[in-house]
Amino acid sequence: MLAEITTLPLQFDTPFAGELFLLGRILFGATLAFMGLNHFMDVDTMAGYAEFKGLPAPRFSVIASGLVLVLGGVGVAAGAFPVLAAGALAVFLLVSAVTMHDFWSVDDPEEKQSEMTSFLKNVYGAGAALALLAVGGSAWPYAVGLGLF
Numbered sequence: 592m593l594a595e596i597t598t599l600p601l602q603f604d605t606p607f608a609g610e611l612f613l614l615g616r617i618l619f620g621a622t623l624a625f626m627g628l629n630h631f632m633d634v635d636t637m638a639g640y641a642e643f644k645g646l647p648a649p650r651f652s653v654i655a656s657g658l659v660l661v662l663g664g665v666g667v668a669a670g671a672f673p674v675l676a677a678g679a680l681a682v683f684l685l686v687s688a689v690t691m692h693d694f695w696s697v698d699d700p701e702e703k704q705s706e707m708t709s710f711l712k713n714v715y716g717a718g719a720a721l722a723l724l725a726v727g728g729s730a731w732p733y734a735v736g737l738g739l740f
Contacts, residue, residue, distance in 0.1 A: 601729035609732030616731075619719055620668030623680060627660025644691050659683045667723060670734020674727035681720035688713035 603609040630637055630653050641649035659679050666676025692713060694706035727738075 601726050603732050612731065613733040616670065616723070617668045619716075619723075620664040620666070620676075622664070623716070624661045624664030624668070627657045627662075627664060630654065630657025630660065641691070644693075646690065656683060656687065663720075667720075670731045671737040673731060673734070673738060674724060675739060677720045677723035677727050681717050681724055684713045684717035684720060688717065 603612060634650065634653050637653040638650040641652050646652045660683065663676045663680040663683070666672050667680065688710050692706045692710035694703050694710050697703040697706050730736075
């Protein structure tokens with residue numbers, strides 16, 4: 592017989608739990624927001640790479656993905672619209688991992704390693720975004736408190 596699995600509400604009552612959660616959100620969100628800013632600072636180069644990877648409307652894709660990264664990253668860091676922010680980041684990171692960092696189709700060993708590293712970064716980033724999405728409906732400490740849910 593399997594034990595019944597129950598869930599408990601998210602609690603931040605251990606010492607420094609709220610502060611550590613805030614620090615994690617800031618590190619995760621600010622890094623992704625900075626990556627998004629890079630999309631705007633180097634649109635032409637990134638659009639060329641997106642075109643090389645076969646993305647339709649590469650320039651638009653770079654700008655749209657930059658917006659997702661900036662707004663999602665700031666949303667997670669600030670605790671504003673956390674479900675929307677974390678969900679958008681998770682989707683973006685998973686989609687871009689597969690479409691932009693397809694290491695399995697690269698022949699050059701150096702390029703293959705670089706693409707695999709980028710793929711894995713996107714996958715573990717998506718994992719973090721999914722974890723934040725799972726707790727997005729709970730009250731976050733030190734959060735702006737704006738949300739849809």
